[in-house]
Amino acid sequence: MPDTQHMVTRAAPAIADLNGRHDLYGLVHKALRMAQCQMLVRLGNFDYVHGNVxxxxxxxxxxxxLGAGHIGHEEAHIHGALEAKAPGGTAVLDAQHGGHRAQFAAIEALLGQLEMAEASARAAIGRRLYLSYTRFVAEDFEHMLEEETVTAPLLWSLFDDDGLRAIEGAIVGSLPPEKVIQFMGLMIPAANRDERFRLLAGMKAKAPKEAFTAVLEMAARPTLPPEDMADLERRLALSQVVPN
Ligand SMILES: [Fe+2]
Structure with missing residues (x-):
């Protein structure tokens, strides 16, 4: 019998509605998916012979x-809290994170080869890099889906929104300012207009003015189309209330 197990399509997961609950994973995962998709296309159409390797x-x-940092933040701030209330609740995620770290190392090895290679050898390395990266992205998409369809409902059953915001605050508080700008520079364009407004309105209300201005000018304005930036600024100017 051939081993077809790995080719069998898994049943589609149930996707629970947010029902107003705080979405710990939503925006950062949108950001990672956007950046990974853009990188995947770039690796596919890159000119490995003449391009800027x-x-x-x-x-x-x-x-x-950035991806390794994200995994580390989840483990340090979410998994520990979850395991304390639901022992074994992060076993699948931990195993998937371990797999991602192995793939990061394999991709890094290919990057090292690409840097050192003669132009004539780069196309073959580039193809290996492209296919290796597709595998990582495919597995990470499955992993993030697991987190948003299985782990998130578990978190909602165990923590109230203040508890989830405290976890999120601890993650953001652990980041140096340049990392906050880097994550925000991906989260803002990956989010829809309403999500963007709520994210920035929360910062406007709670963060120091300089930090809010830095995010607006360094993460939002350079990444948004002018009409989306205008929409965001109009909503923020009108808003004196933190939406959630
Ligand atoms: Fe994760």
Whole structure:
């Protein structure tokens, strides 16, 4: 019998409505999916013979560092809290994170090869890199879906929204300002207009004015189409109330 287990399509997960609950994963996962999709297309249409290899390598390396950081934040701030209330509740996620770390190392090895290779050898390495990255993205999409369809409802059953916001606050509070700008620079364009407004309105109400201005000018304005930026500024000017 051939081993077809890995090719069998899994049943579609039930997708619970948010019902007004705080969505710990939603925006950061949208950000990662957007950045990963853009990188996947770039790796696919990149000219490995004549293109700026060092620029590609450094951007992909930066994205891997961001992804590794995200995994670390989840483990440090979400998994511990979850395990304390639901022992074994993060076993699947921990195993998937372990798999991602192995894939990061394999992709990093290919980046090292690409940097050192003669132009004539780069196309073959680039193809290996592209396919390796597709595998990582495919697995990470499944993993993030697991978090948003299985883990999130578990978190909602165990924590109230203040508890979830405290976890999120601890993650954001652990980041240096430049990392906050980097994550925000992906989350803001990946979010829809309403999500963006609520994210920025929360910052406007709670964060120091300089931090809010830095996010607006360094993460929102450079990444949004002018009409989306205008919509955001209009909503923020009208808003004196934190939506949630
Ligand atoms: Fe995760």
């Amino acid at each position: 060092s620029g590609l390598v450094s951007d992909l390396r930066g994205l891997l560092v």
